[in-house]
Amino acid sequence: MKISDIATLPTKYGIFKIQSFKENDKEHLAIFTEKLPEIPYIRIHSECLTGDALGSLKCDCGDQLAFALKTINEHGGIVLYLRQEGRGIGLFNKVNAYALQDKGLDTVEANHQLGFEADMRDFSIVEKILKHFGIKQIKLLTNNPKKEFAFKNIKVVERIPVKVEPNPYNENYLKTKKEKLGHKL
Numbered sequence: 454m455k456i457s458d459i460a461t462l463p464t465k466y467g468i469f470k471i472q473s474f475k476e477n478d479k480e481h482l483a484i485f486t487e488k489l490p491e492i493p494y495i496r497i498h499s500e501c502l503t504g505d506a507l508g509s510l511k512c513d514c515g516d517q518l519a520f521a522l523k524t525i526n527e528h529g530g531i532v533l534y535l536r537q538e539g540r541g542i543g544l545f546n547k548v549n550a551y552a553l554q555d556k557g558l559d560t561v562e563a564n565h566q567l568g569f570e571a572d573m574r575d576f577s578i579v580e581k582i583l584k585h586f587g588i589k590q591i592k593l594l595t596n597n598p599k600k601e602f603a604f605k606n607i608k609v610v611e612r613i614p615v616k617v618e619p620n621p622y623n624e625n626y627l628k629t630k631k632e633k634l635g636h637k638l
């Protein structure tokens with residue numbers, strides 16, 4: 454893993470520090486507060502270009518990212534922005550999955566139709582980055598209970614739900630997340 458220098462990133466949510474972690478040609482990002490509490494708030498956010506940057510209403514990613522940056526600015530912690538677009542299938546395949554969803558498949562069925570598992574993400578980089586920060590215990594911002602138990606050397610002492618308002622375009626997506634992927638919504 455290659456580690457960049459630390460830079461300052463002023464945002465509309467607050468002034469953060471950023472640092473990049475590069476592994477297997479993937480350039481991940483840690484966005485963190487100057488002061489890190491003993492047990493920091495951590496958001497492990499998987500890239501969603503459509504939701505994070507384009508304001509897509511098909512998912513809840515953009516609002517979740519905003520909620521995380523706001524909360525972490527207040528309480529102290531880190532947003533880990535992981536470059537695993539489309540739950541690990543990549544942007545090109547996610548667009549094909551969206552095209553299948555236009556035809557009535559849900560988010561899980563669309564992945565399967567394309568020959569992928571529902572969730573192809575790899576969170577192993579998280580332990581390496583948190584180790585670099587000397588962090589062993591975290592308060593995790595997530596609705597996904599599986600993430601609480603995904604780490605060997607990190608203790609999740611609290612799960613903080615990431616609350617976002619649903620809209621008519623992501624209603625079915627959120628329903629599928631709850632029913633098929635186990636999210637607490």
Ligand SMILES: Nc1nc2c(ncn2[C@@H]2O[C@H](COP(=O)(O)OP(=O)(O)OP(=O)(O)O)[C@@H](O)[C@H]2O)c(=O)[nH]1
Nearest residue numbers: 499500501512537538539540547550560595596597
């Ligand atoms: N393949 C695919 N990926 C999607 C779709 N919608 C969103 N994503 C990706 O899903 C990832 C976000 O995962 P989520 O299921 O929202 O959340 P999570 O990380 O499991 O759980 P939270 O911590 O509660 O957000 C991002 O990488 C998005 O690009 C979709 O319809 N198909």
Ligand SMILES: [Zn+2]
Nearest residue numbers: 501504512514
């Ligand atoms: Zn999204």
